[in-house]
Amino acid sequence: MIKSKFSIKSIIFIPIISVLLSILIIFFIFIRSNYNWISNEEGTKLATLLNENIQNHLEKLLLDPQFIGSILSQNINTLYDENNDNLSLLEKNLLTFYTKILKKDNQINAISFGNEKGNYIGFRYNKTSNSFSLMLKDIRTNYNLNIYDNSTIKSKINASYKNYDPRIRPWYLPVKESLKQKWSDVYVNQDEIESYTISSLTPVFDHKNNFLGSISIDINLNEIDKFLNNNLKKSMGTIYIADKNWNLISNSNDASMSNNLKTKSTLPKLTLVSESDNILIKNSYTFLKSNDIKNKKIYKININNNPYFILYNDLDILSNLKWKVVIIIPEKNLLGSLKNKTNYSIIAMLVIFFIGSLATYFLLIKVTNPILKSSELATNIADGNWHLSTDFKENNILEINELNIALHSMTKKLKKSFDDITTSKNKYRYLVENIDNMIYSMSVEGIMLAINKPFEKILKRDRKEVIGTHYKTLFDKYDDALKMEAFFNKALDTKKMTSYNYDFIDENTRKFVRISLIPILDDEKNIIMVIGSNYDITKLINTQLKLEELHKNEKDKLEKMLDDKTKELETTMKELLEKEKLASLGSLVSGVAHEINTPLGVSITTASFIEDIITKNKKLTNSGKLSKSSFFQFLNNLDESIKILSINLLKAAELVNSFKKISVNQSHDEKTNFDLCKYTHEIVLSLKHEYKNTNHKINIDCDSSIIINSFPGAFSQILTNLIINTLKHGFSNKTNGNINIKIYKENHNIIISYSDDGYGIEKKVLPKIFNPFFTTNRNTGNSGLGLNIVYNIVTGKLKGKINCTSIPNKKTTFTIEFPFE
Helix, strand or coil: CCCHHHHHHHHHHHHHHHHHHHHHHHEEEHHHHHHHHHHHHHHHHHHHHHHHHHHHHHHHHHHHHHHHHHHHHHHHHCCCCCCCCHHHHHHHHHHHHHHHHHHHHHCCEEEEEEEEECCEEEEEEECCCEEEEEECCCHHCCCCCCECCCCCCCCCCCEEEECCCCEEEEECCCCCHHHEEECCEEECCCCCCCCHHHHEEEEECCCCCCCCEEEEEEECCCHHHHHHHHHHHHCCCCEEEECCCCCCECCCCCCHHHHHHHCCCCCCHHHHHHHHCCHHHHHHHHHHHCCCCCCCCCCEEEECCCCEEEEEEEEECCCCCCCEEEEEECHHHHHHCHHHHHHHHHHHHHHHHHHHHHHHHHHCCCCHHHHHHHHHHHHHHHHCCCCCCCCCCCCCCCCHHHHHHHHHHHHHHHHHHHHHHHHHHHHHHHHHHHHCCEEEEECCCCCCECCCCHHHHCCCCCHHCCCCCEHHHHCCCCHHHHHHHHHHHHHHHHCCEEEEEEEEECCCEEEEEEEEEEEEEECCCCEEEEEEEECCCCCCHHHCCCCHHHHHHHHHHHHHHHHHHHHHHHHHHHHHHHHHHHHCCHHHHHHHHHHHHHHHHHHHHHHHHHHHHHHHHHHHHHHHCHHHHHHHHHHHHHHHHHHHHHHHHHHHHHHHHHHHHHCCCCCCCCEEEEEEHHHHHHHHHCCHCCCCCCCCEEEEEECCCCCECCHHHHHHHHHHHHHHHHHHHHHCCCCCCCCEEEEEEEEEEEEEEECCCCCCCCCCHHCCCCCCCCCCCCCHHCCCHHHHHHHHHHHCCCCCCCEEEECCEEEEEEEEECCCC
């Protein structure tokens, strides 16, 4: 059919030209996209920057007056007298207020107030003369609107208007209707200047919330023109602002608002954007109105065959204004000569394409046969006949030769790809058939679609008998079938893999398998089939049971060993505490507690580690993820941990046995009457040898009449331990310390205040000083039991209490309080 309709020349020419044209199009698209990307990036950055700059400027221009209006409203509320048509009091206050705010905000052109009686007071700032003009209508002006030369009523009247009524002005009516602060539309001031103005309108209420009038803070829109004009110099484009009705408020190409007027009549009007003489403004409006434009998004348009970037922004400063900002930036000013260079490159490619097309046309006759063969090869490829191909012969024409090479290369690659797919499919099938897991597939209805050899073996049935049956028929027990059904439905509902363990009897042996069901989804997330995988975990389960039994036995053994050693240690500790009450252990027991805690701590940590690794391997076994290497690693860790535990427990036992051998002198302390003050001096005297070679002083302040019935040995132990503790720790490397002991009665209690001016105790250490075996100088042979014994004697034997306060490097104080008879 094709040969009867088209000539061979056309058949050959069209594909070749298509290839060349494709290359040309790709080159053109690349050049244009590269150029467009650069221009779009630069245009977007500049337009966005200008938009943000304009937004910030307008926010300052428009938000500040509203804040000022709110403040002025409160002032007028306190000064206004609605029964008096003389506004002289407001006149003075308003001028003072305007003068102050002008120092901070010079954009305000005028401030005025009109009331419900039709009176009006205001001031306009004249920048050229740096003066104010009074605008007044009240009883003093015979209710005419007078514009004065300066800020007083005595100055020259520049203009006077009869029948001026502020209540019908565009800066008054919106506030009266809404009773809310808002902005007026753009209007012309009815004064001698007739400037275009926008006013911040603020209602004024009396103390009963009745509407009194409106405050108007005027902003001359020429300020916006100047600002946009400055931005124009930077961007070499056009920026304009329109109101909600698309009236042109300001643009960067005009010097002032007067250029935006239709006429200079009695009541001039703003120019519509659509009627602007500026072609950029007019065409941008047409584009914006005829397209669905998104706010603050950059668009590219052509105006008079010149590309421009355009950004449209609905100002959201105040809802009732609904101003629109449009920024237009010419592309040529962004990229300079880049576009011309791009066009030259495109023209060069077109010339090359034209020459190539002519050469191709004149060589058609010589290339007919090679092209036909190539066409035949392409037809075979299109029909999927990958193994059919024509013989390749070299051709003197480069393009034809390359085309033949490409077609033959493509054929070989496609053939290789399909061969690889077939090989991969066979490998996958081989893997599925020979893997240890039982692999099978089911339809959404539960019909078996395929199974592998391991599944055939476990079922002892040929796959032809299984395929086409429902999975429930494979279970001997009804409960097992229901369990499988529940997990199958769960996989269908969640569309996620679900797994569970299943056990059965095979040849009088109980076996366990981990069944995993995996839903296969199409592109629309619909389930097309369910793949099942059954993994034999019998060995893992049996190993887990043995491990649990081993863990229990080892744990029981360790707990017994720890209990025995703990009881032995507790007994030894009690003996040690009793001995320490009578005499300081000194260097005899230095570091014993630390040495005992170290092996015991290691033992506890090791036991916890054993428990953790058993728990971890138990979870791996239950989930079917325990590998052979993980299991042997677990056994090695367990063996090593048991050895560490045994070594450290033996070491602790040796330390305890050694500790028991420590001998100290004991004395029996009985309750008796004694002179507390005298006994204190005797104790201090007995310890004189501890500090006789230093300049340390022990000062005793005690009532000599204190006779108590208590335990003198306990009292001696307390003071002895405190003094020794100060000499060893507080006064180490010092030779002139002071110890103050003050003893007095308070109600039915004895108060002992013991203080020294040694190094003190750090804040982080202070809560631990009464703990047994706590010391900061263990390397000097301290046991850490001294203050703990003091604490136990005070709180136990004496039934009192003790606390300690300390300021490092200044003072440490122990306060002891106990009852006496």
